[in-house]
Amino acid sequence: MTRIQYQECIDACIKCMNACNYSYVSSLKEYDLAALRESIRLDRECADICSFAVQAMTRQSPFVVEILRLCAEICERCADESSRHMQTHCQECIDACRSAALACRLISGAVEVYA
Amino acid sequence: MTRIQYQECIDACIKCMNACNYSYVSSLKEYDLAALRESIRLDRECADICSFAVQAMTRQSPFVVEILRLCAEICERCADESSRHMQTHCQECIDACRSAALACRLISGAVEVYA
Amino acid sequence: MTRIQYQECIDACIKCMNACNYSYVSSLKEYDLAALRESIRLDRECADICSFAVQAMTRQSPFVVEILRLCAEICERCADESSRHMQTHCQECIDACRSAALACRLISGAVEVYA
């Protein structure tokens, strides 16, 4: 797979990392912080694996498929958790996580694409 | 500083990480690999600090200024090393590194901007 | 500087990362979570730079001095914040952060050593 073929997935993962980290810092400023414990934790997990996945794609890692499969799983779990909260930053997180998960699954082969 | 104000620097650092990692894998495929030892090493250094800086900006780290100052320095050293080589991937690296260094210095305050 | 000369600093940074991440997850489980916002944030900052510094030392980065200087600064700030809290995990964090900061400063040259 070439550099160009990863570009959409790289972009989706960067957006997801950005949304997760933004939700992370925003959650830490919320009044009702206690309700967001698990969300804060998963935001960090998701941002970290997205960051790792982006580096792996840009260095054409021989393990891209396995890394993106893991990344998709974590993105999906973070989206699930975010969907339990009403804050705007959580809602933004859901979309970014789902897009990244889909982009990762398209490359790692878990989603069939019919053109 | 808001999320939006970092965006240009985030983009520049991602492009730089991408160019450095591409140059890294490309160098490892070159026939004259030995001449590129130092470049390979600096490509990795630069990709790693750029990745770290991007995460730091997206999580609004209180140490963004210090991290970007370090990032700028490493980008500049990587650009200097890349400029000693004729390969296309090294040339692309120079531009990406210099742009990232400048974007980092603009935020970390080492470059004055007159609008 | 050889591999062996870094060993103490590597160990100190790993202990610090461990203590900070432990304090991070422990804080997120606390009843009085709101008082620990800043501590949670700095724990992550500190764990991330320590992890980065360890990788840099083990790959004999040409930027070890600059990276350790930054690591020391962040460790010290995390120790300061932790010292404002009474939790056991915060107290453990203080010691680990101060030891790591000192080890980093010994290598990065900001502390004179008289044998």
Place this chain on the structure above:
Amino acid sequence: MTRIQYQECIDACIKCMNACNYSYVSSLKEYDLAALRESIRLDRECADICSFAVQAMTRQSPFVVEILRLCAEICERCADESSRHMQTHCQECIDACRSAALACRLISGAVEVYA
């Protein structure tokens, strides 16, 4: 799983990261650099996932099992590649990679332990 239960695996992954990064920089200094291209690449892959796994264990990531399964796989591939080379640093890498892979598999459940 508690903090203490991860300790052996954390230690094994750190040793592996250290050995891989040492082999990486040592390979880049070798006269016969060209024969080590793939080894250099896998050393970095392995060091990066080990570093990621260590952070994940210390922050008690809910995805530790999945991350360690991936880490084990990459460690094994790096050990295989290292075993094709005679250099001392490659030999040290094999042992460290195999130990880390085993430690990861013990936690991620792919190896049965009979006490």
